[in-house]
Structure formats: structure tokens, C-alpha cells
Amino acid sequence: MPTETKRKRESSSKINGPLPDYTITVAPTSDYPPILASSHGISMPPTTQFTPYAHTANPPAKKSRKAEEFLLYGETPRIGYEGREMSEDGEYRRHYVGIFNPETNGIELHVAPKLHFSRMIKAHIKRDRLVDGKGVVMSNVDSRTALGKEFGTKKSQKRLRELELNKIDVSDMGKDITTSIVSQVEANTKDMPTATELGNQIRENKPIPKVNHDAKHPNEVYNLEDIIGSDEYNVIWVREWERGEELRSKSSFVQSRIRKLSEDKNKKHTRPLKILRYISFMIDFYLFQQRGRGRLPAMDRVKKALSIDHVIAEGFFRRFTEKTISGEGGSDKETYAVSPALANKILYHMAVLCLMVDQYDVDIFELKNDLGVQPKELTLAFKEVGCSIRELTKPQYTAMKMTKAEAAQHKRAVLKIPLEFPKPPTRRAKATGR
Incomplete structure (x- = not known):
């Protein structure tokens, strides 16, 4: 029989009239009690479905009543969430859930087990089961392969499947078969490209603007339309810069050059001024994605944050971001990110535009200070587009009123004919022990 207690409260000065009497009863233990769940430090999708489980454990010798163990389990395509009852401060505490009946002013207390959630990567669960079943220790390569199958991109997962299909157990082959395979490999590899040819292919695949290798002058090496499309070029307004108004820019590189062009009243400088404004947009975009570690919000938010035209924002997203689609939560969600390779692509395109403005x-x-990058990183970007890196000559830094020590911090990127691209990587010789 449930126990009953009565509690009567005195009227409070803050509440008009006395509070009613409440009857509190403790409900008998049920096989299907309410469950309290705690998920500190774990974020779960709101649509995750959970299944309750109960298990009757054998009681110790001193206890006659069997103990119930409860478990909650839910999962997404990649993550599993498991809730179990755990001790708090070294001991188990009993929790209750009260159900209030407004008609009878009765409160019924139910014993409610409290479950604490933990998160598990399903790829690790599969791997651990595989290890337990075989009784072996998985190597780092096998562990990375398991993670790649579960979390890798479509391209990397396809590559892993191809490697598994092409894996050959030579222990089951006869001598004739292995000899035939070796001879066929030798015949098929005669026409393979050399290391130099492979290096040239690697350079051609780098994300730099299209190069005219037959150029006779530096201004013929790159085409402006391959970097700034005509639709973007037409929405870049520099009328106030042409008039000498509002020459301020957040970029020191851009600021110094628009002032220099504004001082020359002999001709219009619309083209270089438009290029400078586009460079300033690229610098802002590069810094914006750096603050988010490559992750970007929606295009409209980026456009508003950088105060750029929609056409230019669309061009940045098209050339310098990669799109992924997440299917969690019941609906597809598009996200955009700038990978390290695409961040380098921004620097390569920016380097070519800077060369066009500064007569190569x-x-x-x-520019190094504007971007907040190391000198080595920026000089490498200019080398990748065909520049040689030089120091300021004495006449140059003297004309700029610099000391020799100050001039040592200034590097010049010079584009000249014939073009000088970095040499293709070659295989390093194996180190010999001493």
C-alpha cells in the first residue's frame, strides 16, 4: 500500500489567500518507471530516437530483491549515444519524479533512475568487435582505414575500396603466375612518365591562374579575365578613388598604392584601381575564413560582413570554397569551407593581381602584414606563380629612405622572362646509418 502524508502550508504574504492542502503519495515500484537523463558535455540532434532497455540483475546474497538495470540507446548514422545509471560522488542516489493531479491536489512520487549519457563513434565499435573476434591488435594503418571508411570523403572511401579489391595474397600463387604478372608489369610500365614529367604534371595541376608559357613579356603571362570575371569587374566601383576622395583602405598595401595613383593626374587609372579594390576584397575574404578556421557561414552573411557585391561574393564561393551536404537532422544542409589548398589558391591569385598593379x-x-602570414608562406606563393625572390638594391632602399637593416625585411617578388617555377619534387635518397 502506498504511504500517505499530508502537508499544510501557511498563507504567504506574497500570495492572496491560503494555499490548498496537498496529498503526497509514493507510488509502488514499477517495471516501467520514468527515467531521468543527463547529457553533460554532449550535444545530441533533437530528432534522435531512443529505445529503453531493462535488465534484472541477480541480487547479492544479503539482498532478497532483484535489482533492475536500465539503459537508453539512440544513434545517428555515425554516432551512438548510450545512457546508463552511474554513481554520484561514490554512491547511488535515489531520484523521484512527481506527478501532480490538479483535481485532487495530489502528488504521486515515482522512483526514477537517473541515466548518464556517453557518446561512441560507431566506426570504433565495429573496429573493436573485429579485434575482439580475431584476438589481434589492430595496427595504426588498419585503425586509420576503419576511420576512413566511416568518416572519409567519397573520394577517399572509393580509394580504400579500390585498394581492398586490388589486394593480392601472393602466398596462394604459383611460380608461373607470379612470373607472368612481373613480365606484364614490366611491359606496361615502359611508357610510364618519368619523374620530371610527373613533376611537370603536378605543377600544371596547381591552383594557379592559366599560364601563357609562350609569353615574350611579363604582362603576357597571365590574363586578368582568368582571375576577375567580366561580371565581377563591372560591379567594382572606384569613382571616389579616381576623384581622390575616400582613399582610406584597411589594407596598407592597397592604401599606399591608391594614394600613389591619385597623385598622377596625367591619365585615368581605372584598371589598376579596380584591381586594387578587388585585392582588398580578397584580403578581407582570406582573413574572414582564417578566423573561422576555413569554415564559412551562408553566402549572404559573408556578403554582409565584408560589404561586397553579391556577384563578387558568388565568385569567391565558386572559386575558393568547397560545398558539403550534411544529411543529419532529417534535412539536407549545405555548408561551405575553405580547405588549405583553396586558401593557397587565394594567395596565388592575389599574388598575380599584385604583380599586375606593381609592374611585375x-x-x-x-602585403605580408595585411594577411598576417609568415614571409616564407607568402614568398612561396609568389614563387609558385613564376617569380624569383630578391632583396632591395641599395639605390632602391636609399631612395625609400631605409636603412640596410630595414631593407633586409623587404623582399621583392619579380616576374621575368623566362619564367622560373619551383622545381618539381623528387624522391629523397634513403638516409644511411653511421
Whole structure:
């Protein structure tokens, strides 16, 4: 029989009239009690479905009543969530859930087990089961392969499947079969490209603008339309810069050059000014994605944050981001990110535009400070587009009123004919022990 207690409260000064009497009863233990769940530090999708489980454990010798163990389990395509009853501060505490009946002013207390959730990567569960079944220790390569199958991109997962299909157990082959395979490999590899040819292919596949290798002058190496499309070029407004108004820019590199062009009143400088404004947009976009570690919000938010035209924002997303679609939560969601390779692509395209503005001889000191990158990283970007890196000559830094120590911090990226691209990577010789 449930126990009953009565509690009567005195009227409070903050509440008009006395509070009613409440009858509190403790309900008998049920096989299907309410469950309290705690998920500290774990974020679960709101649509995750959970299944309850109960297990009757054998009681210790001193206890006659069997103990019930409860478990909640839910999962997404990649993550499993498991809730179990755990001790708090070294001991188990009993929790209750009260159900209030407004008609009778009765409160019925039910014993409610409290479950704490933990998160498990399903790829690890599969791997552990495989290890337990075979009684072996999985190597780092096998572990990375298991993670790649579960979390890798479609391209990497396809590559893993191809490797498994092409895996051959030579222990079951006869001598004739292995000899035939070796002879066929030798015949098929005669026409394979050399290391130099492979290096050239690697350079051609780098994300730099299209190169005219037959150029006779530096201004013929790159085409502006391959970097800034005509639709983007037409929405870049520089009328206030042409008039000498509002020459301020957040970029020191851009600021110094628009002031220099504004001082020349002999001709219009619409083209270089438009290129400079586009460079300033690229610098802002590069810094914006760096703050998010490559992750970007929706295009409209980026457009608003950078105060750029929709056409330019669309061009940045098309050339410098990659799109992924997440299917969790019951609906597809598009997300955009700038990978390290695409971040380098931004630097390569920006380097070519800077060369066009500075007559193919760029002092990269201000640009380095604007981007917040190391000098080595920026000089490598200019080398990848065909530049050689030089120091300021004495007449140059003297004309700029610099000391020799100050001039040592300024590097020049110079594009000249014939073009000088970095040499293709070659296989390093195996180190010999001493």
C-alpha cells in the first residue's frame, strides 16, 4: 500500500489567500518507471530516437530483491549515444519524479533512475568487435582505414575500396603466375612518365591562374579575365578613388598604392584601381575564413560582413570554397569551407593581381602584414606563380629612405622572362646509418 502524508502550508504574504492542502503519495515500484537523463558535455540532434532497455540483475546474497538495470540507446548514422545509471560522488542516489493531479491536489512520487549519457563513434565499435573476434591488435594503418571508411570523403572511401579489391595474397600463387604478372608489369610500365614529367604534371595541376608559357613579356603571362570575371569587374566601383576622395583602405598595401595613383593626374587609372579594390576584397575574404578556421557561414552573411557585391561574393564561393551536404537532422544542409589548398589558391591569385598593379616587381612587406602570414608562406606563393625572390638594391632602399637593416625585411617578388617555377619534387635518397 502506498504511504500517505499530508502537508499544510501557511498563507504567504506574497500570495492572496491560503494555499490548498496537498496529498503526497509514493507510488509502488514499477517495471516501467520514468527515467531521468543527463547529457553533460554532449550535444545530441533533437530528432534522435531512443529505445529503453531493462535488465534484472541477480541480487547479492544479503539482498532478497532483484535489482533492475536500465539503459537508453539512440544513434545517428555515425554516432551512438548510450545512457546508463552511474554513481554520484561514490554512491547511488535515489531520484523521484512527481506527478501532480490538479483535481485532487495530489502528488504521486515515482522512483526514477537517473541515466548518464556517453557518446561512441560507431566506426570504433565495429573496429573493436573485429579485434575482439580475431584476438589481434589492430595496427595504426588498419585503425586509420576503419576511420576512413566511416568518416572519409567519397573520394577517399572509393580509394580504400579500390585498394581492398586490388589486394593480392601472393602466398596462394604459383611460380608461373607470379612470373607472368612481373613480365606484364614490366611491359606496361615502359611508357610510364618519368619523374620530371610527373613533376611537370603536378605543377600544371596547381591552383594557379592559366599560364601563357609562350609569353615574350611579363604582362603576357597571365590574363586578368582568368582571375576577375567580366561580371565581377563591372560591379567594382572606384569613382571616389579616381576623384581622390575616400582613399582610406584597411589594407596598407592597397592604401599606399591608391594614394600613389591619385597623385598622377596625367591619365585615368581605372584598371589598376579596380584591381586594387578587388585585392582588398580578397584580403578581407582570406582573413574572414582564417578566423573561422576555413569554415564559412551562408553566402549572404559573408556578403554582409565584408560589404561586397553579391556577384563578387558568388565568385569567391565558386572559386575558393568547397560545398558539403550534411544529411543529419532529417534535412539536407549545405555548408561551405575553405580547405588549405583553396586558401593557397587565394594567395596565388592575389599574388598575380599584385604583380599586375606593381609592374611585375612587388615589395611584399605590406602585403605580408595585411594577411598576417609568415614571409616564407607568402614568398612561396609568389614563387609558385613564376617569380624569383630578391632583396632591395641599395639605390632602391636609399631612395625609400631605409636603412640596410630595414631593407633586409623587404623582399621583392619579380616576374621575368623566362619564367622560373619551383622545381618539381623528387624522391629523397634513403638516409644511411653511421
